[in-house]
Amino acid sequence: MSTLPVTISELLGYGATPPLWVEVLSALVGAAFVATLLLTLSAIAGPWAKRKITAAFTDRIAVSKVGPFGLFIIVADAVRLLSKERIVPEGVDRPAWDLAPFLLPFSALLGFAVIPMGNGIQLADPEVGIAFVFAVSSLSVLGIVAGGYASSNKYSFLGSMRAVAESIAYEIPLVVTAASVVLLAGSLQVSEIVAAQSETLAVIAGVHIPMWFGFVNPFAFALFVLANLAEVGRNPFDLADAPSELVAGYQTEYSSVYFVLFYLGEFLHIFLGGAIIATLFLGGPAGPWLPGIVWFIAKIWAVFLFTQWCRSxxxxxxxxxxxxxxxxxxxxxxxxxxxLTAVIVGVIA
Known part of the structure; x- marks a missing residue:
């Protein structure tokens, strides 16, 4: 599968082996495209879709007065939050306190660097791609711990410690379950995992059922989805920022743009979790009739809808x-x- 920088380089007329400056430019343009897409999805999900979905589940009316369907609440919330004063409490550890909000969105965006989002829409395709995704996504815990510890607030500190305990308890099952998919695909390379799901599993009444690993091993799929809920902090596992117990946990002392960054990082990680689920179990961007990028976005939004259902x-x-x-x-x-997967793969092989 051709990567996005190579595709951009070819569009510029330099082929697959361009000069260094073209290679750098293509990588920057590709990264900007992916980042803009993800930030747009998060901007829709956080201020607007989250409220609409929760209102639908709880039989209430959500935002509806600001623009058509309430969509302008996205702009209103951005202006409101970014224009607030950034208050720095006494006693905070400034370097860690300032760095923490940036780690959450950064780790999520970095994880998308190796995720295939459509035909040719993948920034990089290293041989250890899926290991890279789990490695960089786990950096978010460092941001939560730094924010909680540096805030000089006992509720923030308790929230960060809960996040550490939760991450350790559920990230190991998450990675072990992903390892079973690696056994089925025979590769850590993300493009190879997607390609391994392109065959037909069965034909029922003339309908071709794809060999998505979610169909091949639904038990692993269910385990991974459940563990992912804990990793992104959604019910019943939203203990790190439980408002009724910890005020807001690790982000209690943050306001203005720093709060926006924490909030943005939360939704980016939900979409990253959906992207990993789609890649490992749902064929990545594969789907009939429509372009791959459309199917990929639809799949990660389906995971987002599931997390919001759990939240409600x-x-x-x-x-x-x-x-x-x-x-x-x-x-x-x-x-x-x-x-069990190793035994089955060994017998088939």
């Missing part, structure tokens, strides 16, 4: 229950799935 319908569990489910349930099931 599923009650929050206690922190001790969260840890117990992660270590005694998800970890055991993920390793059982890995062993």
């Amino acid at each position: 319908a599923v009650p929050r569990i206690r922190v001790d229950q969260l840890i117990e489910v992660g270590w005694k349930g998800m970890l055991v099931l993920s390793f059982a799935n890995l062993v």
Whole structure:
């Protein structure tokens, strides 16, 4: 699969081996395109779609007065939040406190660098692509910990410690479950994982069922979706910023543009989780009739809709229950799935 910088270079007439300046320019243009797309999706999801979806689930009326369908609330919220005074509490550790809000959106955007979003819409395709995604996405925990610790606030500190405990308890099952997909695909390269799902699994009544790994191994798919809920902090696992207990957790002492960055990072990570699910289990950008980028966006929005449904319908569990489910349930099931997948792959091979 051709990467986006190579495609841009070819459009400029330099082919697949351009001069260094063209290569750098193509990479920057490609990165700007992907970042703009993701920031636009997050801008729609946070101020507008989140409210509309939650209102639909809870039988209420959401934003409807600001522009058609309330869409201008996106601009209104941006102006309102960015124009607020940035208050720096006494006693904060300034370098860590200032750096923390930038780590969350940065780690999510960096994770999208190796995700194929359509035919030729992929910034890079390293051989260890899926390992790279998990490595950079986990940097978000550093931002949460830095923000909580540096805020000089006990509620913020408790929220960051909960985030660490939650990440450790659920990221291991997440990675182990992804390893079972790597066994099925025979590669860590993201494009190879997507290509391995391009065959037909079965034909039922003339309908071709694709060999998406979500159909091949629905148990692993369910495990991964559940663990992803914990990683993106959605119910029943939103313990790191539980308002009823921690005011707002790790982001309590943040306002203005810093709060916007935390909020943006949260939704970017939800979309990154959806992108990983789509890539590992739903064939990536594959789909009939429509362009791949359309199918890819539809799949990550489907995951976003599921997370918002959980936020509205599923009650929050206690922190001790969260840890117990992660270590005694998800970890055991993920390793059982890995062993079973290895046995099946070994027998077939």
